[in-house]
Amino acid sequence: MNRLQREFSTLTLVTIPVAIAINIAVGTIIFNLKVPLYLDSIGTILVGALAGTWAGALTGLLSNLVWGLSRINVAYTPFAAVGAVIGLLAGVFSDLGWLRRWWKVILSGVITGLVAAVISAPIAAYVFGGVTGAGTDVVVAFFRGIGLGILPASFAQGVSSDPLDKAISFVVVWLIVRALPQRFLGRYSGSQNLA
Amino acid sequence: MSDSLSLYIDRRSGLHRLNPLTKLTVAGFCLIAGLSLPGLLSGYVLLIGVLIPLSVWGSVSRAFLGRTWKVVLPFVISVILIQGLLWRGGTPLVAIGPISFKQEGVLFAVTSVGRMLAVVGSFLLLSLSTRPDSLMIGLTQHGFSASVSYIILTTLQIVPRFQAKARQILDAQRARGLETEGNILTRLKALLPLLGPLILSSIIEVEDRAIALEARAFKRSGPKTSLQVLHDSAPQQAARRLMLIAAPLLVILRLVFEVVR
Numbered sequence: 001m002n003r004l005q006r007e008f009s010t011l012t013l014v015t016i017p018v019a020i021a022i023n024i025a026v027g028t029i030i031f032n033l034k035v036p037l038y039l040d041s042i043g044t045i046l047v048g049a050l051a052g053t054w055a056g057a058l059t060g061l062l063s064n065l066v067w068g069l070s071r072i073n074v075a076y077t078p079f080a081a082v083g084a085v086i087g088l089l090a091g092v093f094s095d096l097g098w099l100r101r102w103w104k105v106i107l108s109g110v111i112t113g114l115v116a117a118v119i120s121a122p123i124a125a126y127v128f129g130g131v132t133g134a135g136t137d138v139v140v141a142f143f144r145g146i147g148l149g150i151l152p153a154s155f156a157q158g159v160s161s162d163p164l165d166k167a168i169s170f171v172v173v174w175l176i177v178r179a180l181p182q183r184f185l186g187r188y189s190g191s192q193n194l195a
Numbered sequence: 196m197s198d199s200l201s202l203y204i205d206r207r208s209g210l211h212r213l214n215p216l217t218k219l220t221v222a223g224f225c226l227i228a229g230l231s232l233p234g235l236l237s238g239y240v241l242l243i244g245v246l247i248p249l250s251v252w253g254s255v256s257r258a259f260l261g262r263t264w265k266v267v268l269p270f271v272i273s274v275i276l277i278q279g280l281l282w283r284g285g286t287p288l289v290a291i292g293p294i295s296f297k298q299e300g301v302l303f304a305v306t307s308v309g310r311m312l313a314v315v316g317s318f319l320l321l322s323l324s325t326r327p328d329s330l331m332i333g334l335t336q337h338g339f340s341a342s343v344s345y346i347i348l349t350t351l352q353i354v355p356r357f358q359a360k361a362r363q364i365l366d367a368q369r370a371r372g373l374e375t376e377g378n379i380l381t382r383l384k385a386l387l388p389l390l391g392p393l394i395l396s397s398i399i400e401v402e403d404r405a406i407a408l409e410a411r412a413f414k415r416s417g418p419k420t421s422l423q424v425l426h427d428s429a430p431q432q433a434a435r436r437l438m439l440i441a442a443p444l445l446v447i448l449r450l451v452f453e454v455v456r
Contacts, residue, residue: 009342009414010405010408010409010413010414011401011402011405013342013345013346013405013408014349014401014404014405014408015398016346017346017349017350017353018353018397018398018400018401018404020346020350020354021350021354021397022357022394022397024354025357025393026390029386046398058346062343062346062350065347066347066350066351068318078314126230127230127310127314128307128311129274129278129304129306129307129308129311130274130277130278131270131273137273137277140277141277141281144277144278144281144282145281176395176398179395180395180398180399184398184399184402
């Protein structure tokens with residue numbers, strides 16, 4: 001047990017696949033419900049909060065790549081960079097101590113969502129012609145209908161759905177962390193940020 | 196392997212016998228080519244000229260075509276409707292009552308679909324013809340991080356188990372009276388009693404996994420003997436090097452082309 005506590009990297013290593021599985025499971029449920037949300041980064045944010053920026057970034061990156069290699073939704077791969085940034089920001093906010101109070105948690109989510117929107121809009125616009133086949137396409141249609149160009153419409157869709165989506169995801173992670181036993185949490189390097 | 200998340204189909208074909216790294220390089224090259232070649236039809240040319248013949252060689256053409264179609268269809272419908280009908284200030288092509296399909300929008304939609312076919316097709320071909328563990332072993336032997344390949348392989352194995360556990364929890368909660376049919380709001384409210392136990396129990400499991408990994412000397416440094424032997428050949432190595440050089444060149448050429456225009 002002592003050795004396990006020193007070898008944080010092994011614990012982080014095994015947490016990442018579980019986190020990616022959470023991303024895919026929750027993301028798929030929401031995708032099938034066709035609501036204008038993603039909720040596909042809960043695992044990424046969790047790893048970023050518990051194990052630091054680089055672990056979070058790796059989780060986000062691999063999450064999109066594995067999702068692309070899987071039989072569920074092959075179209076997620078190009079957004080790998082966005083996933084990495086989300087994980088990175090989760091780690092940053094954790095280190096800043098922002099994940100202790102619920103209102104700062106929401107704020108972290110909103111900021112992360114805005115950054116994610118900025119990065120994903122060019123990808124959606126260029127690779128996918130502005131649409132992704134998800135429930136959020138309704139929002140893109142709205143913005144195109146009022147006369148916005150392709151990139152501005154993707155960006156407007158991102159800015160209107162991502163901050164809400166990430167705020168909800170951050171709050172879910174905050175709730176998960178509060179529900180986990182301290183004995184377990186204490187093994188992670190980021191646990192002092194979340195107490 | 197049958198219940199894992201990968202798309203791999205086992206066949207005795209030339210494509211399957213290729214070194215996994217070669218197939219990865221081909222997929223990456225087709226991806227970059229599909230995105231950087233100019234012209235309306237470049238994505239389709241790539242699909243018909245390269246990807247489909249390769250899938251025939253690999254005896255996976257039916258699965259390839261079926262899956263590509265299934266994945267791309269919602270996107271096709273979305274993009275033709277949204278970009279075709281709502282393109283601002285375009286020249287009308289076909290009128291349906293008060294609204295009409297604009298020419299620019301339709302052309303853009305056609306190009307986007309072509310690009311998407313190239314992107315989706317290349318990865319699909321890779322997944323159908325390559326065992327995930329072979330790919331990971333190949334990458335690790337060339338210096339790829341063993342930890343990252345562990346993560347990818349484990350995730351592929353866990354996700355189906357996750358979904359089975361989710362169904363189990365859903366049944367258990369339903370037996371306790373959880374309402375899961377009905378409008379969106381009811382279904383969303385049913386999510387929390389489902390996700391809570393699922394996520395928390397999976398995370399606690401993590402501790403056992405860490406101990407198991409330690410017990411198998413995963414962190415021991417130095418090369419490890421693999422049960423699988425990967426075959427490689429000089430032509431494949433040459434082809435890989437060629438594609439690795441050609442891909443960035445394509446991107447640069449396209450950027451220059453755009454600037455000059």
